Amino acid sequence: MLKVSGKETDVRTATVVGAYPPWLPKLDNDGWALRSESCQTPNYGVRRVALVRGEGTRVWDADGKEYLDFLAGISVNNLGHCHPRITEVIRRQASALVHCTNLYTIPMQIELGRLLLDHGFADRVFFGNSGAEANEAAIKIARRWNRENRGPDRHEIICFEGSFHGRTMATLTATGQPKVKTNFEPLLEGFVHVPYNDLEAARASVGERTGAILVEPVLGEGGVRPATREFLAGLRELCDERDLLLIFDEIQCGLGRIGHLFAYQHYGVEPDIMTLGKSLGGGLPMGAMLCRERVAMAFSPGSHGSTMGGNPLASAAGHAYVSELIQGNWPARARETGEYLVARFKEAVGTSANIKEIRCVGLMIGIELYARAPEVLVACEEAGLLINVTDGQTLRLLPPLNVSREGVDLAVQILGEAIHAHPAEEAT
Ligand code: PLP
Numbered sequence: 451m452l453k454v455s456g457k458e459t460d461v462r463t464a465t466v467v468g469a470y471p472p473w474l475p476k477l478d479n480d481g482w483a484l485r486s487e488s489c490q491t492p493n494y495g496v497r498r499v500a501l502v503r504g505e506g507t508r509v510w511d512a513d514g515k516e517y518l519d520f521l522a523g524i525s526v527n528n529l530g531h532c533h534p535r536i537t538e539v540i541r542r543q544a545s546a547l548v549h550c551t552n553l554y555t556i557p558m559q560i561e562l563g564r565l566l567l568d569h570g571f572a573d574r575v576f577f578g579n580s581g582a583e584a585n586e587a588a589i590k591i592a593r594r595w596n597r598e599n600r601g602p603d604r605h606e607i608i609c610f611e612g613s614f615h616g617r618t619m620a621t622l623t624a625t626g627q628p629k630v631k632t633n634f635e636p637l638l639e640g641f642v643h644v645p646y647n648d649l650e651a652a653r654a655s656v657g658e659r660t661g662a663i664l665v666e667p668v669l670g671e672g673g674v675r676p677a678t679r680e681f682l683a684g685l686r687e688l689c690d691e692r693d694l695l696l697i698f699d700e701i702q703c704g705l706g707r708i709g710h711l712f713a714y715q716h717y718g719v720e721p722d723i724m725t726l727g728k729s730l731g732g733g734l735p736m737g738a739m740l741c742r743e744r745v746a747m748a749f750s751p752g753s754h755g756s757t758m759g760g761n762p763l764a765s766a767a768g769h770a771y772v773s774e775l776i777q778g779n780w781p782a783r784a785r786e787t788g789e790y791l792v793a794r795f796k797e798a799v800g801t802s803a804n805i806k807e808i809r810c811v812g813l814m815i816g817i818e819l820y821a822r823a824p825e826v827l828v829a830c831e832e833a834g835l836l837i838n839v840t841d842g843q844t845l846r847l848l849p850p851l852n853v854s855r856e857g858v859d860l861a862v863q864i865l866g867e868a869i870h871a872h873p874a875e876e877a878t
Pocket residue numbers: 524580581582583585614615616617666670671699700701702703727728
């Protein structure tokens with residue numbers, strides 16, 4: 451039996467902008483949790499909050515409660531919710547053409563592709579619907595390029611411990627976190643894992659069968675851990691020496707998140723293949739694999755594809771989003787906001803012994819605690835701040851790149867209070 455909202459009055463009196471969308475059944479958070487439990491596969495666990503509306507950095511749940519969103523859909527809503535420019539383009543495109551197939555030329559897809567290529571190293575782009583699909587495309591093109599140019603045995607890809615590349619069979623095999631692989635065996639053949647930021651280990655693992663190296667410039671799910679410049683530059687050298695393809699997974703750290711349009715620009719190290727996802731579609735599902743010309747030619751008609759990848763609606767939204775990122779200079783502004791946030795945070799929590807390390811690149815921020823991160827998360831949520839916890843004890847903050855200083859001040863205040871209220875016994 452579903453629990454129908456006992457708080458419908460609250461819902462009806464929510465502020466205008468946070469009003470409950472009239473087309474949704476009127477359930478509260480608990481009601482939606484029960485409804486979810488009754489029909490959805492249990493892979494996401496029980497969720498306490500059902501979000502029904504968003505505007506800028508703010509979102510509202512089904513109980514009418516307002517939050518400051520410092521997770522941005524895990525770096526998807528990078529210009530905040532319902533950005534007027536993106537919303538307008540979605541409206542316009544939805545009334546012209548939502549979907550056709552890649553059997554036909556899709557002008558908006560070409561426009562978005564051109565924009566990405568004109569601002570980075572790549573010559574060619576393939577569009578899919580998610581980050582995992584972008585990485586699948588990267589893995590497939592790397593295998594095919596090696597097979598066609600270097601022989602049938604060079605199919606092995608060196609990956610890194612702590613990495614996350616997706617949930618499809620190839621991308622979970624590439625992922626360097628055992629927990630995502632449990633009971634999905636047998637995994638794919640041809641992926642090896644070495645410690646992150648350990649150039650010597652990477653070098654030692656190159657063999658006759660190695661064809662590519664796949665790396666996140668900043669580990670996202672792995673706890674917001676940036677690569678060192680020396681590590682990525684060393685991988686580039688290694689790939690050049692041994693004729694391997696270097697693949698950067700920028701699905702979480704790309705598109706402005708770490709202070710440059712593309713994460714490789716922060717490091718000054720160019721890959722041969724780069725994958726994008728998350729915010730790429732301006733909130734609509736989209737992923738992309740970008741590569742150099744010599745790599746792209748390993749794909750031929752019929753060798754790869756996607757029914758929905760880069761459809762007119764997602765491409766139009768993505769084009770509006772990337773255009774706004776570039777024209778608004780949001781990556782550089784995000785870098786300044788990140789510095790401001792960390793400075794304010796250090797002032798606010800200077801005395802907490804529960805903080806182990808603060809890691810920040812641009813507006814990708816990880817605050818590693820000694821203990822009790824899940825409790826801090828709940829306290830933040832109760833006080834109206836959405837963040838998440840990754841890699842055990844790391845609080846992850848991925849606010850919209852255009853978050854205001856006032857928004858940052860409020861988030862820091864809530865976060866500081868939540869951390870102070872949860873000292874780590876072993877750290878005090
Ligand atoms: N790669 C990285 C670095 C990610 O952070 C993610 C998702 O969190 C993925 C790949 C997979 O993306 P998606 O969930 O869109 O398939």
